[in-house]
Amino acid sequence: MLDKLDHYFNFQKAATNIFANRQAIISSNIANADTPKYQSRDIDFKKLLKNFNELDKNKRNLNLKLTSKKHINKKNLFTSLGKLLYRVPIQASADGNTVDMDVERINFLDNSIKYHTSVSIIHGQIKNMMSVLYKG
Numbered sequence: 001m002l003d004k005l006d007h008y009f010n011f012q013k014a015a016t017n018i019f020a021n022r023q024a025i026i027s028s029n030i031a032n033a034d035t036p037k038y039q040s041r042d043i044d045f046k047k048l049l050k051n052f053n054e055l056d057k058n059k060r061n062l063n064l065k066l067t068s069k070k071h072i073n074k075k076n077l078f079t080s081l082g083k084l085l086y087r088v089p090i091q092a093s094a095d096g097n098t099v100d101m102d103v104e105r106i107n108f109l110d111n112s113i114k115y116h117t118s119v120s121i122i123h124g125q126i127k128n129m130m131s132v133l134y135k136g
Contacts, residue, residue, distance in 0.1 A: 005129075008125065008129075009122065009125060012118055012121050012122045012125065013122070014049065015049060015114075015118045016115065016118040016119060016122065018043070018045060018048050018049060019111055019114055019115035019118055020115060021043070022042070022043055022045060022111050023108070023111050023112065023115060025041055025042060025043060025084070026042070026104055026107050026108045026111060027108070028041070029041060029042075029087075029099050029104050030099070030101070030104050030105075030108065032097075032099060033097070033099040033101055033104070034097070035068075035097060036095040036096060036097060037095065037096040037097065038096075038097050038098070038099060039086050039087075039098050040086065040087040040089065040098045040099045040100070040103075040104070041084045041085065041086060041087065042084070042085055042087050042107070043083075043084060043085060044083075044085060086098070087100075087103070090103070
């Protein structure tokens with residue numbers, strides 16, 4: 001029974017986790033918009049979701065490259081996301097920073113909406129399960 005419930009929620013659970021971790025990556029990009037030589041990062045969401053069964057939370061951790069001793073080390077922030085990719089800048093800045101705030105804001109908002117939609121779907125699934133349990 002529990003394996004059926006796990007299978008029922010598995011896709012949305014994976015999607016929600018990826019959305020949450022992607023939000024943290026985009027937030028890091030925004031926070032480092034003024035950091036010289038910072039390279040904007042992202043993940044290949046479609047590829048990760050397509051292969052979500054292969055994801056294993058305990059296999060590996062990904063780290064952002066720290067270019068200064070003053071940076072906060074978020075060692076366990078990005079887990080099991082596969083390879084973090086560098087975003088290709090539309091127009092490079094003079095200091096080597098590749099963060100484009102317009103792109104980051106759009107991605108942040110888009111990812112937020114998708115995250116909340118995924119949470120709403122999970123909530124609806126749980127509500128349906130609860131209604132079946134109370135009627136049965």
